[in-house]
Amino acid sequence: MIKDWTKEEILEVYNTPLMELIYRASEVHKTHHKIGEVQVSSLLSIKTGGCPEDCSYCPQAARYHTEVKVQKLMSVAEINEAADNAKAGGASRMCLGAAWREVRDNKDFDKVLDMVKTINSKGMEVCATLGMVTEDQAKKLASAGLYAYNHNLDTSEENYNNIISTRTYDDRLNTLKNVRKAGLTVCSGGIIGMGETSEDRVGMLYTLSLLRPLPESVPINALVAVEGTPLADQPPVPIWDMVRMIATTRIVIPTTAVRLSAGRLNMSMEGQALCFMAGANSIFAGDKLLTTPNPRYNQDMQMFEILGLKPKKAYADVRIEESVNHG
Numbered sequence: 001m002i003k004d005w006t007k008e009e010i011l012e013v014y015n016t017p018l019m020e021l022i023y024r025a026s027e028v029h030k031t032h033h034k035i036g037e038v039q040v041s042s043l044l045s046i047k048t049g050g051c052p053e054d055c056s057y058c059p060q061a062a063r064y065h066t067e068v069k070v071q072k073l074m075s076v077a078e079i080n081e082a083a084d085n086a087k088a089g090g091a092s093r094m095c096l097g098a099a100w101r102e103v104r105d106n107k108d109f110d111k112v113l114d115m116v117k118t119i120n121s122k123g124m125e126v127c128a129t130l131g132m133v134t135e136d137q138a139k140k141l142a143s144a145g146l147y148a149y150n151h152n153l154d155t156s157e158e159n160y161n162n163i164i165s166t167r168t169y170d171d172r173l174n175t176l177k178n179v180r181k182a183g184l185t186v187c188s189g190g191i192i193g194m195g196e197t198s199e200d201r202v203g204m205l206y207t208l209s210l211l212r213p214l215p216e217s218v219p220i221n222a223l224v225a226v227e228g229t230p231l232a233d234q235p236p237v238p239i240w241d242m243v244r245m246i247a248t249t250r251i252v253i254p255t256t257a258v259r260l261s262a263g264r265l266n267m268s269m270e271g272q273a274l275c276f277m278a279g280a281n282s283i284f285a286g287d288k289l290l291t292t293p294n295p296r297y298n299q300d301m302q303m304f305e306i307l308g309l310k311p312k313k314a315y316a317d318v319r320i321e322e323s324v325n326h327g
């Protein structure tokens with residue numbers, strides 16, 4: 001049975017002495033997941049920069065003067081090549097990101113549907129993060145073979161207006177509803193290190209914990225402070241806050257994949273090991289996130305070797321293996 005959390009209960013978990021919190025999260029992790037198995041996703045920016053929104057953390061917002069160069073939507077052929085490379089590198093999942101406020105019913109969307117079909121045909125799981133979607137658009141993505149849709153709440157409802165003014169928290173929740181109605185799996189989380197309070201972090205987890213079904217994936221990003229954005233001068237988030245946030249997410253939503261998302265470049269291997277210990281079981285691999293750098297692939301594989309972690313296979317690959325093993 002799914003537990004209905006109150007905000008106070010989540011805050012109590014969040015404020016547990018750190019070692020006790022990690023220990024507790026670790027036990028929950030072990031009950032619901034294979035320890036040492038980490039989902040490795042590859043991230044690709046298919047349309048970069050020039051976004052009309054004002055998300056104050058984002059280097060892709062047109063109104064901020066960052067070094068991001070605007071790039072129009074990539075071609076299906078380019079995606080095909082990128083997917084082959086990602087698969088050869090061991091990624092079981094590919095996530096396509098577009099700097100759009102929302103999906104529009106036009107030729108670009110048809111192209112994205114083709115990209116989804118192309119990647120899906122290679123036995124890789126495909127996710128997308130394209131901004132707001134209607135139920136009809138989400139259904140088209142599902143029919144093309146999309147597995148998951150990423151749409152982050154980013155922060156608490158109370159703090160939302162301090163970070164973004166061009167859309168509302170309800171807009172975000174509405175897209176998540178549309179995604180669900182289309183039968184897609186939901187990936188939704190947020191960012192820490194934007195100047196929010198512990199209550200805001202807990203508030204975001206509380207809203208996520210109210211979703212039914214619960215999100216299958218919760219990315220926890222540490223802010224990558226980018227020159228030119230309003231949050232450029234935010235101090236780096238302490239690793240202890242990241243561990244605390246991941247452990248709390250693991251305890252509150254035991255079944256979800258908790259993704260140790262943006263910000264890994266500023267974390268030591270020891271710091272990341274604590275995040276895995278606290279229940280993180282998913283990462284983005286590849287030397288670039290959407291526009292900012294990420295640890296190099298080889299460096300991550302070395303970390304996997306040292307920590308005894310194994311990349312999780314795509315469902316399609318598991319199915320093939322099972323049919324071979326069991327006739």
Ligand code: SAM
Pocket residue numbers: 057058059097098099100101129130131132150151152154189190191221222223224225226262290
């Ligand atoms: N435009 C779409 C949207 O906003 O939903 C999809 C792409 S957007 C870049 C996806 C997510 O990336 C955001 O919701 C935010 O959580 C995360 N993100 C963007 N810039 C970031 C940064 N500087 N540091 C950490 N996370 C960031």
Ligand code: DTB
Pocket residue numbers: 043059095097129150152189190219220221224261262288289290291292293
């Ligand atoms: C998510 O939660 N994090 C990823 C993904 N979803 C799309 C994006 C991180 C972006 C970090 C800043 C950048 O590289 O532009």
Ligand code: SF4
Pocket residue numbers: 051052053054055058059060061098099100101131
């Ligand atoms: Fe645009 Fe998404 Fe960046 Fe917001 S987070 S500015 S919607 S690309």
